[in-house]
Every structure is written in C-alpha cells, then in structure tokens.
Amino acid sequence: MTTLSIIKADTGGFVGHGAVHPDMMDEARRELGRAIDSGLLIDGHVANCGDDISLIMTHTYGADSALIHSFAWDTFQATTHIAKELGLYGAGQDLLSDAFSGNLRGMGPGYAELEFQERPSEPVLCFLADKTEPGAWNLPLYKIFADPFNTAGLVIDTKMHTGFAFEVYDLQQEKRITFDCPAEVYDMLMYIGAPSRYVIHSVRSKTLDETAAATSTQRLSLIAGKYVGKDDPVMIVRCQSGLPAVGEALEPFAFPYTVAGCMRGSHHAPFLPVSTDHGHPSRFDGPPRVVALGFQIHDGKMIGPRDMFADPAFDRARDQAGEIMDYLRRHGPFEPHRLPLEDLEYTTMAELTKRHADRWTSMTTEVMTTEDAESGAGAARVG
Ligand code: 13P
Ligand code: 13P
Ligand code: MG
Ligand code: MG
Ligand code: MG
Ligand code: MG
Structure with missing residues (x-):
C-alpha cells in the first residue's frame, strides 16, 4: 500500500501573510531530500500556497504515522527557525504546541492523507488553499462526486453510476456521519451548505470500495480557542x-x-484558482486562492507536478473573481463582505459590549398599572 500525505503549516509569512520566503522553501526541500535518502519517504515535493508550506509525500507508513508526522513537525520547526532569523511575519504561526506527541492532531499543522493500493495508472490532484477554511472544499467535492451537471461520469460511467459515500465532520461537536449519495444528497446538503461547521472529510467510491478524496479538516481557532490565522486547507x-x-x-x-x-x-x-506562480494573495490579503498540483503516482514515485490551473480556460473564472472582489470590497465593514458576528475571527465586540453596557437603554415603554398606582409600587415594564 502507498500513502500519499500532504502535511502543511504556516511557519512565517513573506511579506506579511502573502508568501513563503525562498530560504524556507529551500530548507524544507533539504529536509525532504534527506528523508528520501534515509528511506523514510519514497518521494516528496515541497509546494506552497500563500504563506503555507505543503510537504507532499509518498511513503508506506499509513495515515497518522508518528514517523511521518514527527518528520513534518521537525521540518516546520526548521523553517520557523529561518523565519525567526529573517524576522518574517508570524514565525511559527501554526505550531500551536511546544512539543510533538504521537501525531499532529490538535497541534496546528493541517494534513490530508490517503492510503491506497496503486492502480496501474494513478493520477492524483493535490489542492492547496490559502486564506480560507476547510469547509471551502465542500462545494467542489459535492460537485465532483455528486453533481451530474459537473461530472458526466456519474451518468455514463458504470463504475461511478452507483455513487459515492461522503464522510462529514461536525467540527463544533467533534462528531462524524457518512452520507450515502445520491440517495442522501438532500440530507447532506443541509449540513455541508454550512461549511464553517460541517466539513467533508473523505469520499469513497461505492463500486470500487476505494477512498477517492481526503481533506484537512482542523479548525485552528477551535484548537487554539482564539484566532491564530486561517486554516488554509489542503x-x-x-x-x-x-x-x-x-x-x-x-x-x-x-x-x-x-x-x-x-x-x-x-x-x-x-x-x-491560480497557477503556482500566482499563489501569493496580496489584495486585501486575498482573494483566497487555490492551486492544484497534478501527479502520476508510480511505484510510490510522484511523477510531476503539473500546474493544473495554468490553463487559460480558467481565465474567465479569474476575471469573474476580480469583479466579485470589487463588488464585495465596496461593502467595506458591512455584511455580507464581513462575516456574521458569530463567525468573525477578529472582533472588538466583547470589549465594546463591556464599554457600552450602561449606555444602552431599554426601548420598552414604562407604564404605571392601576395596581401599581394603588399599591404605590414603581412602574411595570411592558414589552
Ligand atoms: P481517454 O479516452 O483519453 O483515456 O480519456 C478518458 C477520460 O476519462 C476523459 O475524460
Ligand atoms: P493566514 O492564515 O494565511 O496567516 O492569514 C492570516 C490573516 O489574518 C490574513 O489577513
Ligand atoms: Mg500567516
Ligand atoms: Mg496562510
Ligand atoms: Mg486515452
Ligand atoms: Mg493560516
């Protein structure tokens, strides 16, 4: 069995939150090279989207392996060290714990891992995002694996026609459920249409009995209990x-x-959607972006990558995104550009509520009831 792991972290931004410094990329490549030489990894590729470094690796240790996760943790410590030396922004931003213990769960770095028996030809796509949350994959995963207007194969390929099973996490209550699609598509949409809470973690082919997709699903703010940067999922x-x-x-x-x-x-x-040379959000620290690296996995080797969004056919989407960005930006601090109060990552609301506590006055009318008047009691409030 081959395992494909993408483990990613923001260990410092250049300049601000826009990109990874080349020295950090070089350091990550050196570490990855050593891990391939030592036999820990079969193959590996270092990529980035915005200020997040992704270690894309093949190995035989399965998902959640202590060996692979601790290698990634150590590599991120090394890139953090460089970020500190260069005074880069938010050095070590996503490393929320002081010491590594077993695996990366709850420690800050995100990861998506798939273990599979290699097929005679094994094409895979690795999507890396910056400036957004893990629920950002809900809509495309739904379209890829459940929408026949997107995926012709759901209708005309006998191996896809029975559909896919979607594993969905409730990130607030730490619960999971599996939806059998297409039968339960409407049920599932009720949940995944709320992507800040419900996130598709994996998708399985019912016919092939193979996992076809996996995402990183951690929410940094739920781990840290405060805003420490966006999750920037893969x-x-x-x-x-x-x-x-x-x-x-x-x-x-x-x-x-x-x-x-x-x-x-x-x-x-x-x-x-951008080519890898445009994976550096600048305008209003955005717009949030996604790059896609394509590989053919062969005997565990990663043949590639191909830069999949380096295709003029996505220019229309990019032009449209520019227009949508202009339109939303003109709302300034108003919703729906700004997130609703409960989803804000940064907020002054707690402080303002305290500061203004005695300046807010009730709008209910004060009326004296007959009984009050007779008893000499104070005014009763009526809503
Ligand atoms: P080929 O006939 O080139 O193998 O393509 C099949 C396919 O899946 C195209 O979407
Ligand atoms: P990152 O999670 O990419 O560091 O973004 C943080 C941020 O708040 C950008 O404005
Ligand atoms: Mg950052
Ligand atoms: Mg980032
Ligand atoms: Mg062909
Ligand atoms: Mg982040």
Whole structure:
C-alpha cells in the first residue's frame, strides 16, 4: 500500500501573510531530500500556497504515522527557525504546541492523507488553499462526486453510476456521519451548505470500495480557542478509471464561488484558482486562492507536478473573481463582505459590549398599572 500525505503549516509569512520566503522553501526541500535518502519517504515535493508550506509525500507508513508526522513537525520547526532569523511575519504561526506527541492532531499543522493500493495508472490532484477554511472544499467535492451537471461520469460511467459515500465532520461537536449519495444528497446538503461547521472529510467510491478524496479538516481557532490565522486547507483527489476524470475534478473551480477567509480571516471573498506562480494573495490579503498540483503516482514515485490551473480556460473564472472582489470590497465593514458576528475571527465586540453596557437603554415603554398606582409600587415594564 502507498500513502500519499500532504502535511502543511504556516511557519512565517513573506511579506506579511502573502508568501513563503525562498530560504524556507529551500530548507524544507533539504529536509525532504534527506528523508528520501534515509528511506523514510519514497518521494516528496515541497509546494506552497500563500504563506503555507505543503510537504507532499509518498511513503508506506499509513495515515497518522508518528514517523511521518514527527518528520513534518521537525521540518516546520526548521523553517520557523529561518523565519525567526529573517524576522518574517508570524514565525511559527501554526505550531500551536511546544512539543510533538504521537501525531499532529490538535497541534496546528493541517494534513490530508490517503492510503491506497496503486492502480496501474494513478493520477492524483493535490489542492492547496490559502486564506480560507476547510469547509471551502465542500462545494467542489459535492460537485465532483455528486453533481451530474459537473461530472458526466456519474451518468455514463458504470463504475461511478452507483455513487459515492461522503464522510462529514461536525467540527463544533467533534462528531462524524457518512452520507450515502445520491440517495442522501438532500440530507447532506443541509449540513455541508454550512461549511464553517460541517466539513467533508473523505469520499469513497461505492463500486470500487476505494477512498477517492481526503481533506484537512482542523479548525485552528477551535484548537487554539482564539484566532491564530486561517486554516488554509489542503485536499487530495484521486482520478480516472471509475473515479472522476481529472477535468471533472478541476471543473468546479471554473466557478469562483464565495468562501470565508481573506483579510483577518473575517471576510467573504471569491475563491480564485491560480497557477503556482500566482499563489501569493496580496489584495486585501486575498482573494483566497487555490492551486492544484497534478501527479502520476508510480511505484510510490510522484511523477510531476503539473500546474493544473495554468490553463487559460480558467481565465474567465479569474476575471469573474476580480469583479466579485470589487463588488464585495465596496461593502467595506458591512455584511455580507464581513462575516456574521458569530463567525468573525477578529472582533472588538466583547470589549465594546463591556464599554457600552450602561449606555444602552431599554426601548420598552414604562407604564404605571392601576395596581401599581394603588399599591404605590414603581412602574411595570411592558414589552
Ligand atoms: P481517454 O479516452 O483519453 O483515456 O480519456 C478518458 C477520460 O476519462 C476523459 O475524460
Ligand atoms: P493566514 O492564515 O494565511 O496567516 O492569514 C492570516 C490573516 O489574518 C490574513 O489577513
Ligand atoms: Mg500567516
Ligand atoms: Mg496562510
Ligand atoms: Mg493560516
Ligand atoms: Mg486515452
């Protein structure tokens, strides 16, 4: 069995939250090279989207392996060290714990991992996002694996026609459920249409009995109990031969749908599909963006990557995203550009509530009832 792991963290931004410094990328590549030489990894590739470094790795240790997770943790410590030396912004931002213990769960770095028996040809797509939350993958995963208007194979490929099972996490209550689609599509949409709470964690082919997709699902603010940056999730999608074609897995991104994130993690903005040389959000720390790296996995080796959004066919989506960004930005501090109060990552509301506590006066009318008048009691409030 081969395991494909993407483990990612923001260990410092250059400049502000926009990108990763080349020295940090070099350091991560050196570490990855050593891990390949030592036999820990079969293969690996270092990539970034915005200020988040992704270690994309193949190995034989399965998901949640202590060996692989501690290697990633150590690599992120090393890139943090460089970020500190250069005074980069938010050095070590996503490393929320002081010491590594077993695996990365609850420690800050995000990860998506898939273990599979390699098929004769194994095309995979690795999606990396910056300035948004893990629920950002809900809409494309729904379209890729459940919407026949996106994925022709659901209708015309016998291996896809029975559909897919979606594993959904409730991040607030730490519970999970599996929806059998297409039968339970409407039930599932009720949940995943609220992507700040319900997040698709994995998708399985019912016919092939194979996991086809996996996402990183941690919410940093729920781990840290406060805002420490956006989650900037990653996703793996396996393609072809009874799974969605590469083009079907990319197609949802031709629509620059709206996600939560962008400036201070607190705004709605369009999700911009870009080539890797444009994976550096600058305008209003956005718009949130996604890059896609394509690989053919062969004997565990990662043949690639190909820069999948480096295709003029996505220019229309990019132009449209520019227009949506202009439109939303003009709302300034108003919703729906700004997130609703309960979803704000940054807020002054607690402080303002305290400061203004005795200045808010009731709008209920004060009326003296006959009984009050007779008893000499004070005014009663009527709503
Ligand atoms: P080929 O016939 O080139 O293998 O393509 C099949 C396919 O899945 C195209 O989407
Ligand atoms: P990152 O999570 O990418 O560091 O973004 C933080 C932020 O608040 C940007 O405005
Ligand atoms: Mg950052
Ligand atoms: Mg980031
Ligand atoms: Mg972040
Ligand atoms: Mg062919």
